[in-house]
Amino acid sequence: MSNDEAFTDAADLAIPDGAGLPDILRSLLRGELSGADPGGFVRAYDAAPAAQREEIAHAWADAVDDALAAEIEADPALRRAIEAIVSRVAPRDPSPDHNRASLAALSRFTDWQSFPYGVIIVPGYTPPSSTVAAPGVHATALRRLEQAAADLADGKAPFVIVTGGNVYPRGTRYYEAIEMKAALVELGVAEAQILVEARARHSTTNLRNAGRLMLAHRMGKGLITTVGGGMGGSDVFDQDFYFSHPALSTFYARCVSELGYRVGELRGAGEGHTEFTPAHEITRVGIRDALDP
Numbered sequence: 001m002s003n004d005e006a007f008t009d010a011a012d013l014a015i016p017d018g019a020g021l022p023d024i025l026r027s028l029l030r031g032e033l034s035g036a037d038p039g040g041f042v043r044a045y046d047a048a049p050a051a052q053r054e055e056i057a058h059a060w061a062d063a064v065d066d067a068l069a070a071e072i073e074a075d076p077a078l079r080r081a082i083e084a085i086v087s088r089v090a091p092r093d094p095s096p097d098h099n100r101a102s103l104a105a106l107s108r109f110t111d112w113q114s115f116p117y118g119v120i121i122v123p124g125y126t127p128p129s130s131t132v133a134a135p136g137v138h139a140t141a142l143r144r145l146e147q148a149a150a151d152l153a154d155g156k157a158p159f160v161i162v163t164g165g166n167v168y169p170r171g172t173r174y175y176e177a178i179e180m181k182a183a184l185v186e187l188g189v190a191e192a193q194i195l196v197e198a199r200a201r202h203s204t205t206n207l208r209n210a211g212r213l214m215l216a217h218r219m220g221k222g223l224i225t226t227v228g229g230g231m232g233g234s235d236v237f238d239q240d241f242y243f244s245h246p247a248l249s250t251f252y253a254r255c256v257s258e259l260g261y262r263v264g265e266l267r268g269a270g271e272g273h274t275e276f277t278p279a280h281e282i283t284r285v286g287i288r289d290a291l292d293p
Contacts, residue, residue, distance in 0.1 A: 025059055026068060029082070029085075056089060057291050061288055064287060086286070086287055086293045087293060090290050094175060099196055101191045102192050102195045103195075117156055118218075120152060120224075121276065123164060123224070125164075125229050126138055126168045130168040131169050133172035133173065137176070137183050143227050144227060144228070145162075149189050157223060159193050163198075164180065177200075203243075224275075240274065243274040262281075
C-alpha cells in the first residue's frame, strides 16, 4: 500500500455523511495499514459522534472492497490489525442478554447421545423490500419456527438456535432472532432451549454464527429447519434448496467469495431440513462486515 493513497491527518478529519464515507474509510484504513498513520482510524472513529459511528459500521462493507480485502488477507499481520479495528467498530451484540437461561441449561446438559442432532438452526426472514420497522416475525419465519417447534417435540435435538440481525429496513431496532425467540416461547418452547444469535445479516453468516455457538458448546451436527425465501419470496428455489444443494445453488461459492472459506459441510435431510457440520475456520473474525464480524 502506498502512502499517497492514505490520509495522515485522521485525528482532525471530519467524517462526512453520505456517499463519500466508504472512500474516506478506505483511505483511513490504508493509512493505518501502510504505517503512514498508525492508530489514525481508531482516533477518527473515537472522535466521531454516535450517529456517525453507526454510519461507519454500515459503510464498512463498501470500504473494504475486494482489492483491499485481498491485500489484508495476504498479510497475517495486517489481518490481525484489521480484526482488532473491526471488532471495535462492531455494534454491541444483544444476544448474551437473551441467552442467560439457555446458557445455564447448556452448562448442565450432558445427554447429547439421546438426540440425532445437537441443535436445530432456524434462520430468520424479513423481505428486503420491507420499509416499515415492526416487531414480530414474518409469515415465512413463523413457518420455520413452527417446524422447529415440531422438530424439538419429536426429539430431533435438545436446543434450537434462532439466527438473524436487524437488517431490513435499514436502521430497524428489531432483531429477527430476538423476535423469533419470543414467537417460539408463544409456541410452547421453553426459554432454556432457545439460543439467540442476533447479528447475522446474510445466509452465509446465519450458518457461520450458529456454527460458532455449536463449536463453543460441542454440539456436533446441527439440523437447519427452513422454508421459503425463494423466487419472489416463494418456496421455489427457496432457502432449503439453497442449503441442501450448496454446490448447485452456489452457496458454497458465495461462502468462499464473502468469507474466504466454506462455513461447513451441508447435505439434505428431508424436506425443509439440511444437516450442517460447521468448519473450524468459522471462528476467524470476519473483516468484510463491521456489523457482523
